Amino acid sequence: MSLAFVIQGCNNDEEIIDGIDDSQSEDISITGNGIAHEWTDLMLRLEQYSQGRPNGSARALAYIYLTAYETAVPGMENYISNDARLRGLRIRDSERADEVNFQIALNTAFSRAIDHFLIKVPENLTSEIEVLETEIEGQLSADVSEELLLASQEWGNYVADQVISYSLSDDDAEEQILDPQPTSYEPPTGDGFWTYSAEPERALYPYWGETVRTFVIKPDETTTVAPIEYSEDEGSDYYAQMMEVYTVNNAARADQGEQLWIAEFWSDDVEGLMISPPARQFAIANQLIVQYDLSLDETLALYLKLGFSLNDAAVSAWKYKYDYMVMRPNVYIHEFIDEDFQTNLFRLVDWPNPSFPGYPSGHSTFASAAAGLFIDAFGDATSFTDRTHEGRTEFQSEPRTFSTFSHMAYENAFSRVPLGVHVSMDCEEGLRLGYEISDAVNNWNLLSDSF
Secondary structure (H helix, E strand, C coil), rough: CCCCCCCCCCCCCHHHHHHHHHHCCCCCCCCCCCHHHHHHHHHHHHHHHCCCCHHHHHHHHHHHHHHHHHHHHHHCCCCCCCCCCCCCCCHHHCCCCCCCCCCHHHHHHHHHHHHHHHHHCCHHHHHHHHHHHHHHHHCCCCCHHHHHHHHHHHHHHHHHHHHHHHHCCCCCHHHHHCCCCCCCCCCCCCEECCCCCCCCCCCCCHHHHHCCCCCCHHHHHCCCCCCCCCCCCCCCCHHHHHHHHHHHHHHHHHHCCCHHHHHCCCCCCCCCCCCCCHHHHHHHHHHHHHCCCCCCCHHHHHHHHHHHHHHHHHHHHHHHHHHHHHHHHHHHHHHHHHCCCCCCCCCCCCCCCCCCCCCCCCHHHHHHHHHHHHHHHHHHEEEEEEECCCCCCCCCCCCEEEEHHHHHHHHHHCHHHHHCCCCCCHHHHHHHHHHHHHHHHHHHCCCCCCC
């Protein structure tokens, strides 16, 4: 249940700038995995205000962390490049000087990639990129010759250029991130089919699942489980799914307790107020690399796979969404249960639903596409407290603690039911699909054969 689209608390640019500046005054650290941690922290602060979510964000994250990994991998013992496996990506070792400081190169590459791939971040916020780059470079270059500094910067810029060029070859994605709700698309009609909740709504990313590049697993390499058959019969399984949403949504609003807390805690769709659902998984990962004391090499490998998994999850989930065209529950509930029903999303913003079909849930797919990687890296059992929103006052932001990553993914997925925007079958199928994708990504080998 994400309080997606919540717009309160970010009504003007001045508030936005203050929000970033006031929250990030501590000294940076570049020891251990610190350089990746610091850049990811900044990425998350900027992504909150970027456009193109959730699919454009998932794609951006994949390319940002591909850039970072490929910049550093020549200096990462036992790890291998992806350029031979990703058709069209060409990174030539001959472009690298004999001696390179890979942390300096990584600093340059992060700066270039974040600046390029995050879409339409307000100009008054992008200056944070240069500030962080300069501060980190100042620490790294204190005892470095001018020749080594320039060679390292050149390598970071070269890899960023190559990855950007590779991304631009995905013409369909480049077009769709600039026009995510094309007026050319009209949804098909039929009993139980998704349609617009209100005018002037348009379908979000209707072509994403058909044409956008994946890194590890294509939609036609995944499996799918068909949704419950549409029915208006009060004794049907379909009706029961809708009645569950009606009951749970209203109870959460009336109780104002844990269900609403869970809903707001996982509400990651509101541009300007919160990060996107894919970025939320990086916020979690950026806490885990500290808790589990990952090395920089291990961090970059995990983040590369996480970006791949989230990107491929978006492509497959959106293909099936527009294949099945399952309606959002409020449309059904209005017609057959209670014409005065309001989602808990609608009480926060003047819009009842996300602007795309429900099955499978994107939130749920992202949750397990990430959780499967965390389980592979750390084991399922954990003692993890997610502090992503700690200190926020616009919504219920208190940290939540989890004893397993699988339960965290489950809670994230099914938080959409008390929000009123998904039925349970959407969440179940999203979780299943996301784990299938993370399984494939876990099998994407990054270690050399000799290791």
